[in-house]
Amino acid sequence: MSAPVGPGTGERPRHVTPERFFGQSVIVTGAAQGIGRAVAQRIAYEDGNVLLVDRSPVVEEVAASLRDVGAGTVAAFTADLETCDGAERAVATAEEVLGTLDIVVNNVGGTIWAKPYEHYSAPEIEQEIRRSLFPTLWMCHAAMAVFTGNGGGTVVNVSSVATSGVNRVPYAAAKGGVNALTRALALEGAPHGIRVVATAPGGTLAPERVIRRGPGPDGEDEERWYRQIVDQTVDSSLMKRYGTLDEQAAPICFLASEEASYITGTVVPVAGGDRG
Numbered sequence: 387m388s389a390p391v392g393p394g395t396g397e398r399p400r401h402v403t404p405e406r407f408f409g410q411s412v413i414v415t416g417a418a419q420g421i422g423r424a425v426a427q428r429i430a431y432e433d434g435n436v437l438l439v440d441r442s443p444v445v446e447e448v449a450a451s452l453r454d455v456g457a458g459t460v461a462a463f464t465a466d467l468e469t470c471d472g473a474e475r476a477v478a479t480a481e482e483v484l485g486t487l488d489i490v491v492n493n494v495g496g497t498i499w500a501k502p503y504e505h506y507s508a509p510e511i512e513q514e515i516r517r518s519l520f521p522t523l524w525m526c527h528a529a530m531a532v533f534t535g536n537g538g539g540t541v542v543n544v545s546s547v548a549t550s551g552v553n554r555v556p557y558a559a560a561k562g563g564v565n566a567l568t569r570a571l572a573l574e575g576a577p578h579g580i581r582v583v584a585t586a587p588g589g590t591l592a593p594e595r596v597i598r599r600g601p602g603p604d605g606e607d608e609e610r611w612y613r614q615i616v617d618q619t620v621d622s623s624l625m626k627r628y629g630t631l632d633e634q635a636a637p638i639c640f641l642a643s644e645e646a647s648y649i650t651g652t653v654v655p656v657a658g659g660d661r662g
């Protein structure tokens with residue numbers, strides 16, 4: 387696990403393809419930190435118009451730090467994307483602030499708890515599905531209405547190779563749902579000029595989370611179950627390391643761009659050789 391962590395707020399990403407997103411209007415969800423922030427940074431540096439959407443108001447600071455880095459408009463919007471209403475308002479705001487909508491990167495998600503399945507309570511299972519499946523379902527629903535009307539568009543969903551991971555069955559089920567909806571929606575979208583693709587990241591190094599996913603491990607058992615996840619993640623990658631935020635943002639941006647115009651319905655593993 388020796389790779390550098392990746393860009394901080396406002397910093398120039400390691401790789402930039404100038405003008406790649408010029409004239410394109412993009413929503414990035416979960417853009418206040420982590421992979422979503424790295425994607426929004428790269429698109430802003432590559433001259434796209436970007437609406438950074440997140441439940442946390444931290445997203446306002448991130449957007450402010452990117453306002454002058456490229457030729458496009460950069461704005462922030464706070465919404466809870468676990469609700470249909472939040473997703474519809476995010477899409478409407480993008481059309482209003484950016485003028486139109488061409489690309490949606492659905493990045494909200496993440497394991498909240500780490501434990502064997504029998505130790506999850508019913509409300510915890512529901513919360514995992516709401517966090518890691520519903521934001522993508524709602525955003526795809528809201529975006530498809532716009533894209534079919536516009537005669538085209540691109541959806542990039544952020545899934546996970548943890549569909550084959552230990553100690554997070556509800557999260558695995560949610561991300562399996564993301565993979566299924568990616569393939570099924572691509573079938574419906576293709577006749578309308580709409581591409582629907584996904585990446586499946588492996589373990590990714592990031593600065594300590596400002597916005598926490600949940601309560602964190604509590605007690606020896608939960609610490610051990612969390613360590614089992616880390617060990618399995620490293621072991622199942624051929625490269626025996628975590629990836630970086632740059633290494634996740636790069637394939638997401640490629641798939642979002644016109645360079646990937648012949649790719650749809652595909653989930654690309656980005657996990658050092660782990661296919662999930």
Ligand SMILES: NC(=O)c1ccc[n+]([C@@H]2O[C@H](COP(=O)([O-])OP(=O)(O)OC[C@H]3O[C@@H](n4cnc5c(N)ncnc54)[C@H](O)[C@@H]3O)[C@@H](O)[C@H]2O)c1
Nearest residue numbers: 416418420421440441466467468494495496546587589590
């Ligand atoms: N980090 C990893 O190691 C890793 C590995 C595999 C897959 N992934 C996937 O990549 C994506 C990003 O992961 P990350 O680690 O960068 O995430 P993170 O937990 O660091 O950040 C998630 C962001 O989403 C926002 N968010 C959460 N719930 C929301 C909601 N209901 N509405 C709006 N915003 C909400 C949070 O405020 C936060 O800014 C997730 O889908 C995750 O499942 C991450």
